[in-house]
Amino acid sequence: MSDGAPVGAAVALPLVLAGLAYSAAVMDAAFRTGDGPAAPLRESVLLLLRQRRRTLASDVPLVRIGVISLPVAALLAAAVIPLDGGPGGSRVWNLPVSVVWFNAMEVVAWASLWLAGWGANSAFPLVGGYRFLAQGLAYELPHMFALITASLGAGSLDFGAIAAAQDEVWFAVWMPVAFAVYLLSALAMAFWGPMEHPVADDLGGGAAAELSGPDRLLFFAGRLALVAVAAAAAVPLFLGGGAGPWLPGWAWTLIKTVAVLALLVWLRGRWPVIRMDRFMTAAWAVLIPAALLQALVVGVVVLD
Amino acid sequence: MGLRERLVRFATACPHVFVVTVPGATRTRLLLEAELRRRRGRPVASPAAATTLVVCGTPGPELGTAVDTVWSGIPAPRALVRLEETASAEEVAAALDRAARELADVPAQWAAAAARSREGPWAPGGDGEHDHMSGHGHGGHEHGMEPPMGLAMAGRADDRDGLKLDVLHVPLGPALKDWPAGLVLRLTLQGDIVQDAEAGVARGRGGGASFWDEPWLRAAAGERVPEGEAERRRAASHLDSVGRLLAVAGWENAADRARGLRDDVLAARSAKVLAVRFAGFARRTRQSRTLRWMLRDVGGIDRAMADRHGLAGPEARHLGDVFDRLSGWLDDTGAALARADSTAPLEGTGGPRGPVGSRAAAPVLDVLPELLGGAELAAARLIVAGLDPDLDRLAEPAEAPGE
Known part of the structure; x- marks a missing residue:
C-alpha cells in the first residue's frame, strides 16, 4: 500500500472488518430475536448453499457490480481509519485527506443500491433504488457538514490529526449536534434500522428483493460492514481516537468502535422505518441548519 | 450423513x-x-x-x-x-x-x-399479471432500441406534475407479506406514486366463515357463547391488525409484541396479566413520536367519505388518518380485554370488523381506490394495513360463483 503502512495492518483490516460486521449481526440477532451467536453463521451457510436465481431480462453485470461494490466500498473506507489513533498511527493507507476519501467511499453505496435495484428488472427493487436516491438527497448534506465540523475543529482532513486534536476534550462533547447528525446519517448511509426503507419488507425487501444465494450474502454482509465502518470512523472523528488510560490505543479504538456499533444496532429495534417523503423536510429544514450552526460555533471557537 | x-x-x-x-x-x-x-x-x-x-x-x-x-x-x-x-x-x-x-x-x-x-429464468406466461414481484417491462427507451428479449416496454403518460413518465402496472397481492388474505390491488404506478388502483379479491375454494366473527356467528346460531370469549376474539383481531400495520411501518419489534399478545389472548391467559402487558405495549406504541410522524395524514377518511361508501367497521367509528385508526384499535382492544373474563351470554352482532353477517369488507374495497390515488407506494401499503379488510367475510361460497 503506501509508505510506512505496516503490512500486518493490510492483512488484518479485512479480518477486523469482517469480525466487526459479524459481531454486529450477532448483536442484531440477540437484540431482536434472542438468537445465539450461531444465527448469522446459519444464515450465511444457507445463502452460500443456495441456488442463484435470475429474473427475466435482468442485467446481471449491473446487479453483480452493485452487490460486490458494497463490501468493497466498506473495505476501502476502512483503509484510511487509524487503528490506534494519533497522527502517524498504524493504518493501511496514510492519506492526508482521509476524511474526503472516507466520504467518497460511502457514496459508492448510492451506486450499489441503484445498480442492484435497477439491474433486477423488477418493480420492487427499482422502487427500492428510488428510495435510496431520495434518502441520499436527505442525509448526505447534513452528513458532510458533520464531517466538516470535526475537520474544522482539528484544522485537518486527516483522521489521525482529528483524533490527536481531541487530547483535552472529545469532539462529541463540544460538538454534540455534529455527533448526533453523524450517527443519524451513518444509519442512513448504511440503510440500516430506521433508515432501511430502501430494503424494507413493505416492498418484499426493496432493492434486495430479487437477490438470492451468494449475491444476497454479499449484499447484506456489505451493509453490515458499512455500519461497522461508520461506527469505526466515529471514534477518531468524535470520540478521541485511541486515547484512554491503561490500555493501548488499538484496544481503546476497538472498545469505542464496538460501543458505537452496539448503539447503532440497538437503535434498529427502537423506531419504525422513516420514510423520505416525511424526512426530507426535516433534513433540509432542521438538520442542515443545525449542522451549519454547529459548524459556525466551532469555527468561531477555533478562530479565537 | x-x-x-x-x-x-x-x-x-x-x-x-x-x-x-x-x-x-x-x-x-x-x-x-x-x-x-x-x-x-x-x-x-x-x-x-x-x-x-x-x-x-x-x-x-x-x-x-x-x-x-x-x-x-x-x-x-x-x-x-x-x-x-x-x-x-x-x-x-x-x-x-x-x-x-x-x-x-x-x-x-x-x-x-x-x-x-x-430451463432458464422464469418467464411470464399468458399475461404474467399475477406475478406480484416482477413489474417487468419498465425502462424508458422508446426509440432506437430493440425491445429486450421481446418484452414490451413501458408506455408513458403525464404524471401529476405534467411530466412524461413511464407507467408501470404492478399488482400488489395476493401473495405479499403482512397483507390482507386474498386482496389484490392492481396499481398503475409512475415512479413510486400510485396513479390508479383497482381492488379485487382472490378467493379460496374452502369457503368457511370469518375466524374473527366466529363467536358471534355461533351465538346467532343459538349456541350459548360467553361474552368473554367473544371479547378475547375481538382483542385478538385488533392486535392482529395492529401487528400487521406496525410490521408494514417497519417496526418489527413492536409488531412481534403485538402478535405475541394476540396469541396469548387467544390462548386464554389470565386477563389481568394480559391487560397490564397490553397497557405497556399500547402506551409505548401511542407515544412513539416517529410512528405518529410517519402515520399522520396518511389515508384520511372523513365522515362524508365513510357515509358515501357505507363503511361500518372500526374505520367508521375512528375517523381520521392511519394513526387515528391505530389508536382506535388500541382503545377497542383495551376495552375488550377489560371484559375478557365476562361469562354473560353474548348478545348483539357487533363483531370486531363491523356488524357480523354484513359484508363489511366490501365498502373498504370500494374506498381503497379513492384513498390510494396519488399516494406514494409506501403510504399505499400503510393505508391498506390501516384498514386491514377481513376478506374472509367475502369468501362465503355464495359470494364466489364460478370458482
Missing part, C-alpha cells in the same frame, strides 16, 4: 417461510405463526429469501397462479407445504418437520435445482 446434508440441516434449522394465506384460513395462519415463533423462524418478505412456501388454505384459480409464481421464484433448496383451513397445531408442526426433511434431502434438491437452471 454427508457433510452437505449436515450443513443444510444446520442452515435450515430456523425456517425462512414465505406465507400465502387464502381467505378463510386465518386460523391456520395464526397456528403457523405461533409454530414459527417456537422454531425461531420467521415469515420472510420475498420468495428469494424463503426456503419454504407455506400455503394456508385451499387457493382458488387466481391464488393458485400466484402460489405457482412464488414457488417458481424460490431458489433451491426449497420445500412446499400446503395446510388445510382446518389444520390442527400438530398438523402444522408435522408439516414443517416434513419440509425440514425435504430441504435436507440433498440429492433430490440438487437434481431439481439442476433441472430448473436448464
Whole structure:
C-alpha cells in the first residue's frame, strides 16, 4: 500500500472488518430475536448453499457490480481509519485527506443500491433504488457538514490529526449536534434500522428483493460492514481516537468502535422505518441548519 | 450423513417461510405463526429469501397462479407445504418437520435445482399479471432500441406534475407479506406514486366463515357463547391488525409484541396479566413520536367519505388518518380485554370488523381506490394495513360463483 503502512495492518483490516460486521449481526440477532451467536453463521451457510436465481431480462453485470461494490466500498473506507489513533498511527493507507476519501467511499453505496435495484428488472427493487436516491438527497448534506465540523475543529482532513486534536476534550462533547447528525446519517448511509426503507419488507425487501444465494450474502454482509465502518470512523472523528488510560490505543479504538456499533444496532429495534417523503423536510429544514450552526460555533471557537 | 446434508440441516434449522394465506384460513395462519415463533423462524418478505412456501388454505384459480409464481421464484433448496383451513397445531408442526426433511434431502434438491437452471429464468406466461414481484417491462427507451428479449416496454403518460413518465402496472397481492388474505390491488404506478388502483379479491375454494366473527356467528346460531370469549376474539383481531400495520411501518419489534399478545389472548391467559402487558405495549406504541410522524395524514377518511361508501367497521367509528385508526384499535382492544373474563351470554352482532353477517369488507374495497390515488407506494401499503379488510367475510361460497 503506501509508505510506512505496516503490512500486518493490510492483512488484518479485512479480518477486523469482517469480525466487526459479524459481531454486529450477532448483536442484531440477540437484540431482536434472542438468537445465539450461531444465527448469522446459519444464515450465511444457507445463502452460500443456495441456488442463484435470475429474473427475466435482468442485467446481471449491473446487479453483480452493485452487490460486490458494497463490501468493497466498506473495505476501502476502512483503509484510511487509524487503528490506534494519533497522527502517524498504524493504518493501511496514510492519506492526508482521509476524511474526503472516507466520504467518497460511502457514496459508492448510492451506486450499489441503484445498480442492484435497477439491474433486477423488477418493480420492487427499482422502487427500492428510488428510495435510496431520495434518502441520499436527505442525509448526505447534513452528513458532510458533520464531517466538516470535526475537520474544522482539528484544522485537518486527516483522521489521525482529528483524533490527536481531541487530547483535552472529545469532539462529541463540544460538538454534540455534529455527533448526533453523524450517527443519524451513518444509519442512513448504511440503510440500516430506521433508515432501511430502501430494503424494507413493505416492498418484499426493496432493492434486495430479487437477490438470492451468494449475491444476497454479499449484499447484506456489505451493509453490515458499512455500519461497522461508520461506527469505526466515529471514534477518531468524535470520540478521541485511541486515547484512554491503561490500555493501548488499538484496544481503546476497538472498545469505542464496538460501543458505537452496539448503539447503532440497538437503535434498529427502537423506531419504525422513516420514510423520505416525511424526512426530507426535516433534513433540509432542521438538520442542515443545525449542522451549519454547529459548524459556525466551532469555527468561531477555533478562530479565537 | 454427508457433510452437505449436515450443513443444510444446520442452515435450515430456523425456517425462512414465505406465507400465502387464502381467505378463510386465518386460523391456520395464526397456528403457523405461533409454530414459527417456537422454531425461531420467521415469515420472510420475498420468495428469494424463503426456503419454504407455506400455503394456508385451499387457493382458488387466481391464488393458485400466484402460489405457482412464488414457488417458481424460490431458489433451491426449497420445500412446499400446503395446510388445510382446518389444520390442527400438530398438523402444522408435522408439516414443517416434513419440509425440514425435504430441504435436507440433498440429492433430490440438487437434481431439481439442476433441472430448473436448464430451463432458464422464469418467464411470464399468458399475461404474467399475477406475478406480484416482477413489474417487468419498465425502462424508458422508446426509440432506437430493440425491445429486450421481446418484452414490451413501458408506455408513458403525464404524471401529476405534467411530466412524461413511464407507467408501470404492478399488482400488489395476493401473495405479499403482512397483507390482507386474498386482496389484490392492481396499481398503475409512475415512479413510486400510485396513479390508479383497482381492488379485487382472490378467493379460496374452502369457503368457511370469518375466524374473527366466529363467536358471534355461533351465538346467532343459538349456541350459548360467553361474552368473554367473544371479547378475547375481538382483542385478538385488533392486535392482529395492529401487528400487521406496525410490521408494514417497519417496526418489527413492536409488531412481534403485538402478535405475541394476540396469541396469548387467544390462548386464554389470565386477563389481568394480559391487560397490564397490553397497557405497556399500547402506551409505548401511542407515544412513539416517529410512528405518529410517519402515520399522520396518511389515508384520511372523513365522515362524508365513510357515509358515501357505507363503511361500518372500526374505520367508521375512528375517523381520521392511519394513526387515528391505530389508536382506535388500541382503545377497542383495551376495552375488550377489560371484559375478557365476562361469562354473560353474548348478545348483539357487533363483531370486531363491523356488524357480523354484513359484508363489511366490501365498502373498504370500494374506498381503497379513492384513498390510494396519488399516494406514494409506501403510504399505499400503510393505508391498506390501516384498514386491514377481513376478506374472509367475502369468501362465503355464495359470494364466489364460478370458482
